[in-house]
Amino acid sequence: MQPHQTRLRVRYAETDQMGVVYYANYLVWMEVGRVEYCKALGFRYKDMELEDGVLLAVVEAQCRYLYPARFDEDVVVETRVTAANLRMVTFGYEMRLPDGARKLATGATKHLFCNRGMKPVRMPAKYWAAFGVK
Amino acid sequence: MQPHQTRLRVRYAETDQMGVVYYANYLVWMEVGRVEYCKALGFRYKDMELEDGVLLAVVEAQCRYLYPARFDEDVVVETRVTAANLRMVTFGYEMRLPDGARKLATGATKHLFCNRGMKPVRMPAKYWAAFGVK
Amino acid sequence: MQPHQTRLRVRYAETDQMGVVYYANYLVWMEVGRVEYCKALGFRYKDMELEDGVLLAVVEAQCRYLYPARFDEDVVVETRVTAANLRMVTFGYEMRLPDGARKLATGATKHLFCNRGMKPVRMPAKYWAAFGVK
Amino acid sequence: MQPHQTRLRVRYAETDQMGVVYYANYLVWMEVGRVEYCKALGFRYKDMELEDGVLLAVVEAQCRYLYPARFDEDVVVETRVTAANLRMVTFGYEMRLPDGARKLATGATKHLFCNRGMKPVRMPAKYWAAFGVK
Numbered sequence A, B, C, D: 001m002q003p004h005q006t007r008l009r010v011r012y013a014e015t016d017q018m019g020v021v022y023y024a025n026y027l028v029w030m031e032v033g034r035v036e037y038c039k040a041l042g043f044r045y046k047d048m049e050l051e052d053g054v055l056l057a058v059v060e061a062q063c064r065y066l067y068p069a070r071f072d073e074d075v076v077v078e079t080r081v082t083a084a085n086l087r088m089v090t091f092g093y094e095m096r097l098p099d100g101a102r103k104l105a106t107g108a109t110k111h112l113f114c115n116r117g118m119k120p121v122r123m124p125a126k127y128w129a130a131f132g133v134k
Helices: A024-040 A045-052 A125-131 B026-039 B043-050 B125-131 C025-041 C043-054 C125-131 D025-042 D045-052 D126-130
Strands: A004-009 A056-065 A074-084 A090-094 A102-113 B004-009 B053-063 B075-085 B088-096 B103-114 C004-009 C055-063 C072-084 C087-098 C105-114 D004-009 D054-064 D073-086 D090-094 D101-116
Touching: A004 A024, A024 A045, A024 A056, A024 A074, A024 A090, A024 A102, A024 A125, A045 A056, A102 C043, B004 B026, B026 B075, B026 B088, B026 B125, B026 C125, B026 D004, B026 D045, B043 B053, C004 C025, C025 C043, C025 C055, C025 C072, C025 C087, C025 C105, C025 C125, C043 C055, C087 D045, D025 D045, D025 D054, D025 D073, D025 D090, D025 D101, D025 D126
Parallel strands: none
Antiparallel strands: A004 A074, A056 A102, A056 D054, A074 A090, A090 A102, B004 B075, B053 B103, B053 C055, B075 B088, B088 B103, C004 C072, C055 C105, C072 C087, C087 C105, D004 D073, D054 D101, D073 D090, D090 D101
């Protein structure tokens, strides 16, 4: 599966008094990348929750901040699946300015497939192909 | 019912590049005041949702910003019920620095009692006294 | 000046445990609408801050919540200037689902022109035309 | 230097439609722990920014999510400095329910000392003792 690129624009709300984007907001951008990546894979994360009752509970997240993003900049979030099995999936992210010259941050999130009661479950078979699991 | 005071400290995350608290965060503080107010009234908002399946859906919110709050300041949120009937309740808020000299903001939120399906319901009888409804 | 429409997609981060968008986030969406509106008017809000040292400090905000927005929905934010003079400007907002049939919320924000020290200043002459002030 | 404990209460705003705290908010809690830790060390982070013009720019953050935090729970954030030199400092965090039985998350953030222009600088001498650097 190819990495997927989505684009967003930095909101004023996302900055802090340092004049740059507050560090926790990069994790929100990773979520945006992840959701759009699922659409590119052929399903909606929303439907996985609503129809299959399967949630992607985050068990680990990390981010390296390379260059500060600023208000009103366009940011490209490139998302890929870096590992997946029947129990979990790991996404990798790269955030950069659109010209491609400036990398802002890299990150990763690891998720467990869970039911609505937050108990681990196996990935439903219909998603195996999308996540490259067989 | 007396107004209730709760105190919070401004987080770095709550500031923006103007160097002051981002305006939407005052509504978060109103929620903090509201939740603590309910405790002072003798019940937990959490239990109302979990046990009675009753939610306080916001139908209106407003805030007047008088003086900017800044990082690491202590803020007192004073909350009161300004109107209530079997269908809705209105809270009023005043946010100020602890010395009392400086008023930061005033606000109000109006809520409908709803069930989990977001349909309007009557306030359960057990809350009538707390909200001054009979 | 015509109202300006901008579009955004509801983030998971913007929902709360009620399963709908948390009420303070509508004010963030108003900010997104406002910033894009300024671009449609012919200038960048960012430049007004950076180059002219003029900030639009919020003095009042209000929102009426008509129908709950949900995760992954597209939301159209329609923004217009409803009043403006040399000291302040008021924006009006309407948020709805893209089909136009469902209105989610309406709101307004009133702003004072301020310098970096948060003192009121007059709107720079170069913005008079954009805001319809003469 | 002993680890420092600070306590906060989960806000409704911090939950998402999964019914638990949204994962990016744990980084906000780490910031709360970090700021209070500095006070325990004998200085205010705010003053370091304002008086010395020194910022702690985040270069890396990570979090492991062990058990979901829920609305209105009290959370203890235990913060410590795990590494420090003249250029950077690393904080470690442990978040748990107050009874101590349930660990919610662990995390770490690594920071560069920077000036207001976001350029790396040496830690001012007055902070050496607090961070255990000589």
